[in-house]
Amino acid sequence: MAVPIVLTPRAGPSFARRNLRERPAGHGRIAGASHELGEDAKALLRASLGEGTRILDAGPGVLVADFDSCTLDGRPITSVLDLGAVIREDRLGEIEGAFVVAWRDHAGDLHLARDAIGHRTAYYALHDGQLVFASHLAALLDAFGLPRRLDLRSVAAFLSCAYIPGRGTMVQGVYELLPGEQVGMQHGTLSRRTLWAMPAEPASAAATPDEEAALRTNLRAALERVIGAALPDGPVCASLSGGIDSSLVVAIARRLHRQPVCTFSITFGDQYKNELAYSSQVAAHTGSEHHVVHLLADTVIAHLDDTIARMDKPNGDPLTVPNALLFGEMSRYGDIALNGEGGDPSFGGPKNLPMLLAELYGNPDGEQDAFERERNFLRAHLKCFDELRTMLTSDSYAEACTPPLEQELAPWFHDPRWPTFVGMLMAINVQFKGGHHILPKVDALAEPFGMLPRSPLFAKSIVELAFAIPSTLKLSGSTEKYLLKESVRDLLPDSIVDRAKSGMLVPVEGWFQTTLATQARTRILDGLSRNGIFRREMLEQLLAGKNLGLRPRRGVKIWLLITLEAHLRALRIEL
Amino acid sequence: MKCSKCQSDCTYPQRSDGRCPTCKHRFAFEPRTGDIISDAGFQSALDAVSSFGSVRFLPDHVYYELARRRKASGVPRTVMFAFSGVAVVAAIVATPLLLLGAATFAGIGAMLKPRPTLNVERSTFDTMWRRWIAINGQPKGLIVRREAAGTPYRHSDVQHYSFDRAVICDRPETVDLLLANNFHFENNCAVLAVTGYPEHAFSLVREMLKNNPRLSVYALHDATPEGCGLAHRLASDERWFRGSARVVEVGMRPAHARKFKGVWTAASGTVDKRYVTDDERMWLEKYRCELAAIRPEQVIKRLFTAITTEATLEQASTYVESGGDYWVDSYSFSKDSQASDGGDDSFG
Incomplete structure (x- = not known):
């Protein structure tokens, strides 16, 4: 395993408003x-x-x-x-x-x-x-x-x-x-x-063995084409979590590229659950030049304001700062950063099964509800959808949620182009998590370090091909991303192909109980609560960790709020 | 007595019309005339079972909460024994006559041996429950059993999929608790009762579960003879998961139920010796204890611990003779879960 590069919260130039390095010529805004x-x-x-x-x-x-x-x-x-x-x-x-x-x-x-x-x-x-x-x-x-x-x-x-x-x-x-x-x-x-609309999917959810084999071959060829097209003339960098998506991008890049493929993983310290064993296994298997970046809590919070200032729409994923700092490290090795983003929304990744369970069981109270599915989609993000009414002041809630947020999602759930449940979710996720979340995020975070991010699994041709794949080849039984995995099985160890999705862990819960507790209080109670949008007692309750219910997700929620505070402050947005 | 609506205190004469003198809200209960609890006490029980409005619950949970409170509110025998001790000391210091008092307190203490079974009749609770709802309305978070209805699944592919986990319960009420609290949604886990509940989804979900050869099944149940045999049934019955899934016993065994003395009920039926130890059999021949005796938040958090903890599993044959085909998690329901046991919330 590579020796981790420990990033400390050293004083360095701010990248909030200026680039520390410019992108290659011809890539200006x-x-x-x-x-x-x-x-x-x-x-x-x-x-x-x-x-x-x-x-x-x-x-x-x-x-x-x-x-x-x-x-x-x-x-x-x-x-x-x-x-x-x-x-x-x-x-x-x-x-x-x-x-x-x-x-x-x-x-x-x-x-x-x-x-x-x-x-x-x-x-x-x-x-x-x-x-x-x-x-x-x-x-x-x-x-x-x-x-x-x-x-x-x-x-x-x-x-x-x-x-x-x-x-x-x-x-x-x-x-x-x-x-x-x-x-x-x-x-x-x-x-x-x-200019472009997502295509319809096949009417049949199933495929014959011959059809499956043909689709697997086509998908592999398409992956090699788009990843090959994303490779530069010189060395290429790639983030590597050890999950199937980033691993397959690295494996194919390594196969096609004659220059070094430099891979990067993150750790927050041995005391926290991490995926380094998997990413190191992939790096060793593919022969990439692997780097592990160790981030401390203080390092992450020290770069929070700069990172959020670079984002046009706030992104409350705790991985934003680590992502940005990783681009900073990559910039020492090349200009192009590959990632595995896109595998989940296009090929039947997580979140399909919880939505399916909600569909099967229906509303637990048995009430007829026109927007239950839309609400479940928002709930599936596991953030604060169900707490909006208690978090926001009554005036803010009335203005923010009239008409209800879920109502805007309804057209997606009734579009006849996607007759299958998984196909319908794929369409929503490609647009929402691709175009509104992940892709703008990686573009914005790579820019201050002069990096060009490339997300081959979000290539238009890959998305179009994914729509042509019957839904049961995406989610096969309970196996997520089935055809994607089978199309690259020969390139990766079975332990990588067959492992369950675990998600990248950022130990925000632990940080906000210890190292970052004061930061959280200051930013939320002295900053965010002043604008009168939130009920202060609810913010205090969240910070104190009291009466938060079955799944508190306190760390994630605090991170969400400090991101919002930093965004409003960076753009000087007022009520 | 405190009004549950405006929180103001009043004396018995002040509420002679059965209403709060401050806000005129009607009281549901009057301990002076024989009710076993006050309105404020009942509200406190509702707060406890709903974890202050954050967890959904069934009337059964309130029933057990009241029974628990009633058990705790009686004159504890330890107080009597303490008085007896004080009298002995006083007798040594002052006069031996006080030994008579010490003996009396000790005798009363001995007679106050707590009942192991419920000390509130169900019919009494049902009457109180109806009265509370008539005056205060349905409590927030109460789970109301819905009518079984066929859900039209618009999408053609739904039946092709499966899940990695399923919780199979011995009774529909436990299914209601889990579904109403979104356990299935948050934990990516199917939930069914062995009795065929919920009717509208039962057959389809059970068939879908068979699409996954790596399925893990968790048997969740009361401390009853039938409940203690549930894991064995799921692991051996072909209509369920014989040879097709890993079955794990996670429910309430007599060892767990012993901590809930006072809210047991008297046993009925026979005990099949194949699925229980001798020690368990002796307890089950006298008593039973429902899962609803545990507050809902604890049931769900303990279950979460059970489905995410592998290290504590042991083969059933360690415990019972014919239990080699399933696993036992005797750890998760053996202790209270902590606030953070609702799941790792540090996912980025």
Whole structure:
């Protein structure tokens, strides 16, 4: 096993507002407006987004883009000229890869578009009758002086899911482009258009042995194609948890790449449960150059504010800071960071079975309820959905949850494209956990360290192929991600392929009882409770760990709240 | 006596009309006229079984809670023995005549030997329960048994899947407790009663469980002859999991029930000696103890410990002669679970 690199909370340059290292040339962010920008606004945007920022000029036919590893019909897209040609052919929705693009059409009207799955993103608002946009929310607020009024509905969504699904942000009137969406401003009116929609799944949930064999072969070929396409000319970095998804990406990368494959795992110390035995096993099996990064509680909290400041929408996953610090370590070895994100939503990962059990048993009280399934989906995030009413003040709750959050999910649960239960959940999870959660997170956290994240299991072609796989080959009996596992069985030890999903553990519960107890109190009671959204006595009860019920999840909830506090403070958002 | 609604105190004459003089709320009970508990005491029992509103419960849990409180509120024999001791000392210091008092206290103490079985009649509780609900409404968190209804499953693939774990209970009430508290959802675990409950999902879920050759089954039950035989039945009956799953006994055995003396009930029926030890048989021939005697939060947390702890499992044959085909977890229900035993909440 590799000797851990211990990251201590050393004083270092802040990465909250500036990059410690720039991404490779050609990967700058974008910004602009439907009107011509003054020099002051341009300067503010460059100050916030970096000198390499491309700002959309006035005049018809201009185009700016932030894109990476894009192809169309198997041919690489290497310039904005190539992208312009794709736009003229109206084939943006067919591109494989990461992009966000803004252009003016022949009439000078502004359009924005985001890639199908959501690897890149941008934010926009209507301001003084104009459409304004930027790759980052903070830049948009700073450059255009937008009002920073808190959107309470987004607070409720964040507390329920630990991210904000959909186009909403924490700031009223500021929106995120949806994956596969085009937004335009024509004659003073905002228009939205879907460039790519998730495909329908097969009518039959089952497959014959021959069909299964063919699908397994196709999937393996597709995995090798997308992972091969994600490899750079030089060394490549990859996060390696020891789960099936990151392990298969490393195994295939190692097979296809002639340059070093540097893998990285996290530990929080031997006293906490970790997966180092598995990740080390995969590293040894595949021959990767393995690094273990040891993070202390103080190190994580020391970088919390910087990390949260880099995120346009808050992400309450305790792994955000470790993820960011891992990118920092990777940046010493290469520019490209592979990850295994995407395997769970596309191939029948965890969360399907609890939803299935809820479906089988129904509402325990036997009451007819139009949104029970939608509520269970929110509950399945295991955050604070059921506690919103008690956590928020009555006024805040009424504003945040009218109409109920679950009502917005209903169209997903009644879409005829997905006749199977697992297919239906896959569609929701690809959009929510991919485009609204994981992909923007890795992009934002990699940026300050000059890294380009690539998530091959979230490639558009892989997602489309996954929809074509019958649902019983995703969840086979109780075996999650069955076909994905079988497609790479020859590349990995059986102990890795057949192990149950355990999830990456961050020992926040222990930290908030000891090392970080004071930090939590200060940030929550002195910071968050002042804005009047929360009932202070409930926050005190959570911090004290009293009467929290059957599954307290105290650490996770405290982390959620300190993330929210840091986000509101970083963006200076007010009620 | 305190009003359960406004918390204000009042004397017996002040509440002569049966209402709180401050808020005019009607009292459900009047200890002065024979009720075994006050309104505030009843509310306190509800708070205890619901863990202050965070856990759902059945009327049975309230019944056992009241019985437990009544048992505790009687003059304890230890007090009598203490008085006796004081009298002996006083007799030595003052006059030997006090030895007579010491003997009297000791005698009363001996006569106050606690009853091992319930000291509140079920019919008494049922009357109190109806009265409480009529005046105060249904308590928050109460589980109300629903009518069995066929759920239309819209999706075509549901029956193809399976689960890694199942808890099989000896009675529907335990299933109700687990489902209402989302145990199945939070722990990715099917829940059924061996009696065929819940009817609308029973057959489908039982068939789905057979799709998983690596299934773990946990037998959860009362300390009764039938309950103590549940694991054996699940492991040996072909309609259940004979040869197709690992069955683990996690329920209440007589050893666990001994801690709940005072809320046992008298035994009925015969004891099959194959599934119990001699010691257990002797207890089961006299008594039984329901799982509902344990507060709901503890039942669920102990069960969580049971399904996530492997280290304490022992083969059943260690305990009973014909039990080699299943495993026994005698640890999880042997002690109170701590606040953090609701699960590892440090998942990122």
